[in-house]
Structures are given as C-alpha cells and as structure tokens.
Amino acid sequence: MSWSVGTATAAAPAAGPIPPWEYAQATIAALHDDAPGVRSYALAIDEPHRNRLVASLPGQFNMLYLPGIGEAAISIASPPGEHPVLHTVRAVGNVTKHLAGMRVGDDLLIRGPYGRHWPLEELVGADLIIAAGGVGLASVRAAVCQAANHRDHFGRVAVLFGAKSPDDLFYQSDIAAWRAAGIAVELIVDQDTSGWDGPVGFVPQLLRDQPVVAATAVITCGPEVMMRALATAAFGRGLPPERFWLSMERNMHCAAGFCGLCQFGPEFVCKDGPVFRHDRISRYLEVPQL
Amino acid sequence: MPETATPFWLDRQDLQQLIEALQAAGHRVVGPQVRDAAVVYDDLPAATALPHGLIDEQDGGWYRLIEQALAGPFDHVAGPHSLKNFLFPPRETIQQWRREEGSWRQVNEQAIPVPLAVIGPRACDLRALAIQDQVFLEGEYVDPFYRTRRERLFIVAVNCRRAAATCFCHSMGCGPEVTIGHDLLLTPVCERFVVEIGSAAGATVAAELAAGRLPCTTADLAAAREVSRELAAAMASRPMTPVRPHAQVAPTALPIAGPQPRPVPAHRSLDTENIRDLLFDNLEHDRWAEVAERCLACGNCTMVCPTCFCSSVTEVAELSGDNVSRERHWASCFTAEHGQMHGANARPTTAARYRQWLTHKLAGWIDQFGSSGCTGCGRCITWCPVGIDLTEEVAAIRETSS
Numbered sequence: 005m006s007w008s009v010g011t012a013t014a015a016a017p018a019a020g021p022i023p024p025w026e027y028a029q030a031t032i033a034a035l036h037d038d039a040p041g042v043r044s045y046a047l048a049i050d051e052p053h054r055n056r057l058v059a060s061l062p063g064q065f066n067m068l069y070l071p072g073i074g075e076a077a078i079s080i081a082s083p084p085g086e087h088p089v090l091h092t093v094r095a096v097g098n099v100t101k102h103l104a105g106m107r108v109g110d111d112l113l114i115r116g117p118y119g120r121h122w123p124l125e126e127l128v129g130a131d132l133i134i135a136a137g138g139v140g141l142a143s144v145r146a147a148v149c150q151a152a153n154h155r156d157h158f159g160r161v162a163v164l165f166g167a168k169s170p171d172d173l174f175y176q177s178d179i180a181a182w183r184a185a186g187i188a189v190e191l192i193v194d195q196d197t198s199g200w201d202g203p204v205g206f207v208p209q210l211l212r213d214q215p216v217v218a219a220t221a222v223i224t225c226g227p228e229v230m231m232r233a234l235a236t237a238a239f240g241r242g243l244p245p246e247r248f249w250l251s252m253e254r255n256m257h258c259a260a261g262f263c264g265l266c267q268f269g270p271e272f273v274c275k276d277g278p279v280f281r282h283d284r285i286s287r288y289l290e291v292p293q294l
Numbered sequence: 295m296p297e298t299a300t301p302f303w304l305d306r307q308d309l310q311q312l313i314e315a316l317q318a319a320g321h322r323v324v325g326p327q328v329r330d331a332a333v334v335y336d337d338l339p340a341a342t343a344l345p346h347g348l349i350d351e352q353d354g355g356w357y358r359l360i361e362q363a364l365a366g367p368f369d370h371v372a373g374p375h376s377l378k379n380f381l382f383p384p385r386e387t388i389q390q391w392r393r394e395e396g397s398w399r400q401v402n403e404q405a406i407p408v409p410l411a412v413i414g415p416r417a418c419d420l421r422a423l424a425i426q427d428q429v430f431l432e433g434e435y436v437d438p439f440y441r442t443r444r445e446r447l448f449i450v451a452v453n454c455r456r457a458a459a460t461c462f463c464h465s466m467g468c469g470p471e472v473t474i475g476h477d478l479l480l481t482p483v484c485e486r487f488v489v490e491i492g493s494a495a496g497a498t499v500a501a502e503l504a505a506g507r508l509p510c511t512t513a514d515l516a517a518a519r520e521v522s523r524e525l526a527a528a529m530a531s532r533p534m535t536p537v538r539p540h541a542q543v544a545p546t547a548l549p550i551a552g553p554q555p556r557p558v559p560a561h562r563s564l565d566t567e568n569i570r571d572l573l574f575d576n577l578e579h580d581r582w583a584e585v586a587e588r589c590l591a592c593g594n595c596t597m598v599c600p601t602c603f604c605s606s607v608t609e610v611a612e613l614s615g616d617n618v619s620r621e622r623h624w625a626s627c628f629t630a631e632h633g634q635m636h637g638a639n640a641r642p643t644t645a646a647r648y649r650q651w652l653t654h655k656l657a658g659w660i661d662q663f664g665s666s667g668c669t670g671c672g673r674c675i676t677w678c679p680v681g682i683d684l685t686e687e688v689a690a691i692r693e694t695s696s
Contacts, residue, residue: 024435025389029397071391071398071618072611096636111397255634257607260435264604265625265632267650268640269574270658275434291577293646 024260027113028053033088035108038174041095042139046088058087062146063279066116067259074099077256079143083150092142118259120279122147122223130221131159133214135234137166137207137226143251144225152185159219162188166207169193170200208233216241225251235282248282269294299497301490301510309341315503321411321448333373345370352458354681366482368452372671376600377415377423381443385623388439393616409446416454417469418671422600428663429603448495451476455521457529460672462562464529468669471522481518488518532561562685573657576691585687586645588680593626595674601667627651
C-alpha cells in the first residue's frame with residue numbers, strides 16, 4: 005500500500021466498517037523472542053481477508069482469537085501493506101500466555117483492523133516525539149516505520165523508549181535501522197543493570213533534552229501513569245494538548261462498541277480510540293478509577 | 295387509508311382472538327404473566343394466563359402484586375423483564391468452532407429465530423427498544439444476532455392507565471403515551487380496548503381481527519387519547535420525592551420477617567436539564583462514596599434496565615477441546631470483571647462502579663448515542679435490594695453541585 009501524504013486517510017480502510025465477529029485464519033509464519041516475556045509473531049493471513057488485515061493503519065489493533073482459550077486485543081506492529089502481519093505481545097493474560105506456547109506453523113484466528121490510528125497524515129511537516137514504555141513500543145512501531153520510510157515528510161523525529169532493564173529494550177535491529185534513517189532514538193531503563201551506561205529513570209525525563217517547539221507533536225503508548233506524566237511534562241514545556249496523542253487500554257470483548265467493557269468516560273476505547281487526542285479525554289484522565 | 299387501518303374496538307374477553315391471529319401469522323406469542331409473584335414476559339398459552347385483576351405496588355426495593363377486582367389484564371406496569379430479554383437475551387451462543395486436521399473451522403448453524411410477537415410493551419419499553427436499536431443497529435457496526443431477531447419482532451403495545459410510584463417516563467419524554475414503534479396499540483377504555491394500527495404488519499393482523507368488530511369513531515379515539523393525557527397530568531402533579539440526607543438512608547438493621555409498615559410511596563421525577571454536564575462536572579462528588587455505602591454492587595439494576603447493553607464472551611469447550619462454543623452473556627459494570635485489565639482493575643471500588651453506571655446511563659449515553667439511556671421505567675429503583683433511587687442520587691448531586 006502506498007503512503008499517500010496530504011490525502012485524507014479514512015479511520016477505517018476504504019472497504020468500510022468490517023462485520024464484527026468475522027475471522028480470518030492465520031498461521032504463525034515466524035517467531036522472534038524480543039525480551040523476557042515478549043515475543044513477536046509474524047502472522048500469515050489466509051484469503052479472503054488478507055488485504056483487509058494488511059491495510060491497517062499505524063495504531064490500530066486486531067483481535068487474536070484462540071478457540072477455547074479466548075480473545076485479546078493486540079496492537080498491530082507492522083506498517084500498512086506489510087505481510088505477514090506483525091504482533092508483539094507480552095505474555096501477561098490467559099490468551100497471551102497461551103499464545104506464548106505456540107509454534108511456527110500453528111493456526112489461530114484474527115479479526116480486524118479496529119480503532120482509530122495515529123494521525124500521521126495530519127502531522128506532515130511536524131517534529132515528532134514518539135514515546136513508548138515497555139511493550140507500548142509495539143503500538144507505535146508502525147508509526148515510526150512510516151516516519152523512517154518517509155523521512156522527508158517530517159521535521160525532527162525522536163523516539164523515546166523506556167523499559168525496566170536493558171534486556172527489556174527490544175526491537176534492537178529496528179532501532180538501528182531507525183537511527184540509520186535519521187531518527188533520534190533515546191533509551192532509558194528504570195533499574196540500573198551492569199553494563200548499562202545510559203540514563204536511568206522514566207520516559208518523561210527523556211523529554212527534557214528534546215526541543216519542544218510550535219511544530220512539535222507527541223504520540224505515546226505505555227502505562228497510563230507514564231503517559232500522564234509525559235503529558236504533564238510536555239504541557240509544562242508549552243505543548244498544547246491538541247498536539248498530544250495517546251493510546252489507551254481497557255478490557256475489550258467485541259472491539260465494535262457493543263460489549264461496553266472498554267468505556268472510558270463517554271468514550272469507547274475500541275472504536276473512539278484506542279488513539280485519542282489528549283484534549284478529547286483530558287477531563288477523564290484526571291479522574292481516578294474512571 | 296386502507297380499510298384495515300381503521301381503529302376498532304376489542305372486548306377484553308376477545309384477547310384470545312388477538313393471540314390466535316398472531317399465531318396464525320406465524321408468531322411465537324409472548325405476553326405478561328405472573329411468575330414468582332411478579333409479572334414477567336413468557337410464552338402466552340391463552341388470554342386467561344394474562345394477569346387479570348392484579349395491579350403492582352412498586353417503590354424502592356419493593357414490588358408487590360395486589361388483587362383488585364376491577365383491574366384489567368394490563369393494569370400492572372413495568373415488571374422485571376423487558377424486550378431486552380428477547381432481542382438481546384441474557385445468554386446466547388454467538389459462534390461455534392470445530393478443529394479439523396489441526397485447523398479451526400467455524401460451524402455455521404445459526405438458526406433463524408421464529409418471528410416473535412410481544413403483547414404488552416409500554417411507551418417506556420418502546421423508547422428502550424429504539425435506544426437498543428441505536429446501540430446494535432445504527433452505529434459504525436451492526437450486531438447480526440440482534441438484527442436477526444429485531445427484523446422478526448411484532449409489537450402489540452399497550453397504553454398505561456396507571457403509574458407506579460417508581461415511574462417517571464413523563465420526565466424523560468418517553469411516555470406515558472405510545473406514539474411510535476408499535477405494530478398494534480391497545481388503549482384500555484373501561485373494559486374494552488381501542489386497537490390502533492401502527493405498521494403494515496399490524497394492518498395485516500388487524501385485517502382478520504377487525505372483521506365484524508365495531509370501528510372507532512373520532513370520539514372513541516379522543517377517549518383513548520384522554521387516557522394518556524389524564525395519566526400524564528396525574529404523574530406531573532404528584533408530590534416530588536424529597537432528597538434524603540445520607541444519614542437517613544444508610545442501612546441501619548437487617549429487615550425483620552413479616553409485614554413491614556410501608557411509608558407513603560414517594561413519586562419520582564428526574565430533572566434532566568443540563569444533566570450531562572452536571573454529572574461530568576461532578577465525577578469526584580462526595581455522593582459517589584455515600585451511595586457506595588448503601589450499594590451492594592449486585593448488578594440488579596443493570597439486569598432489569600431495558601437499555602443496559604454490556605456483555606462479555608465466554609469460551610465453552612468440550613472435554614476433547616475440539617468443539618468450542620462462544621457464549622455472550624450480560625455483563626454488569628458493578629462486577630470486577632467489567633473493568634478488568636491484566637494486572638489492574640479500572641474501577642476497583644463500588645463508588646467507581648456506581649458512578650460508571652449512573653454517568654453512562656444519564657450522561658455518557660448522550661455523547662455516544664445522542665440521547666439519554668434512561669426511559670424512566672423505574673425498574674432499577676424497584677429491583678434494587680436496598681432501594682437506591684437514581685432520581686434521588688441525581689437530585690442530591692444537583693443540590694450540592696460543586
């Protein structure tokens with residue numbers, strides 16, 4: 005799929021809303037162990053739904069279904085047009101732990117893509133700060149790849165990535181490629197480990213060394229507490245909330261706005277998000293236990 | 295207007311012929327009946343099974359059927375069931391999967407449901423139906439399971455001629471008069487019904503039923519309209535529920551067995567002016583913690599609410615693991631499961647869960663679907679085991695809005 009800049013890109017692929025509960029067969033084509041508990045799955049999608057799944061936009065997600073086990077919403081890590089489709093998953097729940105026991109050649113079911121995407125088409129010419137905590141890097145990976153592949157469409161591009169330890173800093177070969185493409189990548193860990201001579205702390209502190217100017221836009225995915233702290237730091241530097249996008253996570257069973265489980269204030273995270281512009285949800289982010 | 299669209303009179307003892315006309319048109323006929331001392335919807339074997347001679351007394355945490363010789367078959371009001379139970383059933387199988395030679399194949403055995411005719415829905419129920427249509431049919435995605443049943447639904451609506459103390463449809467703009475959404479409409483006038491036709495399907499059934507019956511005159515129809523007008527006026531002029539300070543509503547002792555003295559029923563009304571902003575401006579109001587001291591987080595309110603639509607999907611696997619069914623069942627924002635994420639719960643307290651329910655129903659719903667999620671049916675008040683009353687909670691927040 006070509007990356008057309010400056011044209012209006014629909015939130016959902018051109019084919020229109022996809023029927024909920026319609027699955028494609030997928031086969032695990034390749035596996036890659038990224039970090040302790042984190043593995044990437046390259047999924048070969050069977051016809052007839054391959055084109056639909058491959059035509060995702062950065063920041064959207066798929067539902068991965070293992071019959072008898074359950075279903076989980078997982079960000080799409082591969083950029084538009086790439087097949088097999090890449091998902092990078094931390095084994096933390098029932099479905100993701102079971103997934104971690106699967107091998108190359110195993111089958112699963114997949115439906116998607118769902119949700120709103122990172123609005124890169126609105127950000128042509130912007131300076132991008134792309135910040136991620138832990139496995140949150142997976143949901144911005146497609147956006148970073150787009151920026152790397154179309155480097156001249158953006159001004160300064162920086163990736164700020166934090167994890168617990170140096171071993172948790174995954175996507176190392178991607179990071180090398182992004183740097184080669186002229187993207188600044190800053191890394192931080194919050195537990196010092198021998199051999200690590202980089203900064204120790206949390207992602208928001210990497211913002212201190214980044215220029216924040218009128219052209220700056222921030223997109224971020226990670227733990228809510230990290231994204232909140234990053235927003236506070238960015239707004240303190242003069243960034244308006246209309247230039248800050250974040251990806252939210254909630255319980256999700258249908259991905260189509262029926263199950264109601266993903267509600268966050270009046271928003272359905274599945275179809276109004278997961279990517280929200282900060283000012284749309286600012287007032288709800290401030291309220292504990294919403 | 296075709297001849298069959300003319301309203302006509304139906305005697306109370308001829309309701310059996312309505313049931314038979316619906317059955318002849320191929321419908322499974324469901325209507326109100328007494329089960330476990332409450333009026334619920336169930337398959338209606340005959341008109342004699344209708345709750346003749348009974349009215350319901352309702353108040354916070356209180357529901358009693360009372361014999362009243364003059365009461366007709368529809369002089370009860372909202373019971374614990376609603377159309378939701380049939381269009382969006384509490385539990386249904388939405389998919390079946392079978393493993394064949396290592397691959398999962400979907401088994402497509404979704405049975406086409408028998409067309410359903412429901413006798414008895416009121417104005418509030420039809421508003422609830424329109425709201426659920428918005429959720430399942432009119433958004434970005436369409437729910438195929440709801441749609442299949444909705445397309446095969448026939449409604450014989452009934453105009454109320456009395457209201458329970460828990461009813462407040464008048465203040466939600468939903469009733470008491472049925473104006474849209476019915477195929478046929480019955481308005482009780484003395485011991486007969488004025489039957490009006492609301493759709494082409496209704497006209498087809500009426501064509502047979504109306505034969506040999508007295509057509510309604512303009513004066514007859516005016517009498518039917520007067521039933522709703524009188525009830526609306528009566529509801530609007532009832533004394534309002536006083537907002538009780540928290541200390542008076544906190545549970546003090548377990549109820550004692552035996553007859554309990556009943557206070558004079560309070561009458562509900564909900565001031566909806568600017569209610570969206572009122573609630574979203576008060577997400578950290580003290581009242582949420584107060585109501586949480588009374589709320590048992592049982593989820594009854596979400597089960598009886600005719601518009602609550604949350605659900606979750608459960609895997610049901612055979613022992614072999616090769617045959618898997620997926621069941622969708624009602625979920626409730628009062629459970630821990632609702633807000634569960636890996637390693638954390640979005641809403642760990644009852645205060646947060648009650649706030650989610652009330653603010654979704656009365657505020658977030660307006661953002662999501664353009665209207666309130668509440669129809670004023672009062673079911674959540676009646677079936678709350680501790681009698682929590684959403685109209686009272688909103689009034690309390692309004693009185694002390696920060």
